Amino acid sequence: METVRRAVIDVGTNSVKLLIADVAGGEVRPVHEESRQTRLGKGFYETHRLQPEPIARTAEAVWEFTEIAREKHSGSIRVIATSAARDAVNPRDLTSAIERAAGLKVEIISGASEADLAFRGVATDTELSKNPLLLLDVGGGSTEFISGHGLKKSFAHSFPLGTVRLLEQFPVSDPPTRAEFIRCHDWVTNLFQSEVVPLLQPALQHEKKCGLVRLVGTGGTTSILARIEKKLDRFDREKIDSTVLSLEQVLFQQKNLWRMPLAERKLIPGLPRLRADVILTGVLIYGAVMEIFGFKHLCVSTRGLRFAAVMDQRPGR
Numbered sequence: 001m002e003t004v005r006r007a008v009i010d011v012g013t014n015s016v017k018l019l020i021a022d023v024a025g026g027e028v029r030p031v032h033e034e035s036r037q038t039r040l041g042k043g044f045y046e047t048h049r050l051q052p053e054p055i056a057r058t059a060e061a062v063w064e065f066t067e068i069a070r071e072k073h074s075g076s077i078r079v080i081a082t083s084a085a086r087d088a089v090n091p092r093d094l095t096s097a098i099e100r101a102a103g104l105k106v107e108i109i110s111g112a113s114e115a116d117l118a119f120r121g122v123a124t125d126t127e128l129s130k131n132p133l134l135l136l137d138v139g140g141g142s143t144e145f146i147s148g149h150g151l152k153k154s155f156a157h158s159f160p161l162g163t164v165r166l167l168e169q170f171p172v173s174d175p176p177t178r179a180e181f182i183r184c185h186d187w188v189t190n191l192f193q194s195e196v197v198p199l200l201q202p203a204l205q206h207e208k209k210c211g212l213v214r215l216v217g218t219g220g221t222t223s224i225l226a227r228i229e230k231k232l233d234r235f236d237r238e239k240i241d242s243t244v245l246s247l248e249q250v251l252f253q254q255k256n257l258w259r260m261p262l263a264e265r266k267l268i269p270g271l272p273r274l275r276a277d278v279i280l281t282g283v284l285i286y287g288a289v290m291e292i293f294g295f296k297h298l299c300v301s302t303r304g305l306r307f308a309a310v311m312d313q314r315p316g317r
Helices: 052-071 083-087 091-102 111-122 163-169 178-208 220-230 247-258 279-293 305-311
Strands: 004-011 015-024 027-037 076-081 106-108 133-138 143-149 152-159 214-218 244-246 297-301
Touching (some): 004 052, 015 052, 015 305, 027 305, 076 083, 076 305, 083 091, 083 106, 091 106, 111 133, 111 305, 133 279, 163 178, 163 279, 178 279, 214 279, 220 244, 220 279, 220 297, 244 247
Parallel strands (some): 004 076, 214 297
Antiparallel strands (some): 004 015, 015 027
């Protein structure tokens, strides 16, 4: 089967990520990966208007990644934008800036498409696709819940809950106070109980007929939690992929992170300095899901949206 080299640039609410991979059928072999935190969602959630400075940072990051993809002979380059772009009242400001900077069109995908791509990307891991799973993809502006078995989904929904969105809604002191944690935790728990559980629980009961349902997390938060546990100073896919974190480990990290000042969090091995703020809301979301749905373990997947998106491309730039 012919192998082709492709690139995907993922424009998220918190960061811009690049994946360059050699693709042969359903097999994806990463060649190069990078991430730039541009915080596109900064100052966004009061007006739902993307701000000029984050737009400029994001367009510059996309341009840099486009140059890298071309230097590495990618046959096609796909640019995908997610939560902040689709919720914005001025998405054209972003897409025009990227088109001027990088000469590429931008696809703003729906929450349903984001959930589908995340699930198909994780399912490229044959070990994970053997068993029923609940996939949780926590981004900066949205969180996708997808349950299924193999390539067949029984539930997929994108909720307007993300690390940047939540941190802007519930700003914290330095260090965060116990009262701030309780306020944020109670709000997330109530949201899950009222909006997620009624929709998701029937699908989980269906999946349980096929075996034990595994909780799988994809995205920046889970990779960082795995890196903290393993004290990895850089992203290492082989060491991070399929890491299993217990509920006790997640709750310990949650407690530890929420009592530290920002300067101390920035010194934690495995925690990127620019992620030291949003890790608070990320770990809180995962801890709440594990407690509410009774999951004792969280399996980390470094695959996701970009793995599926890179398989779907057509030739061209």
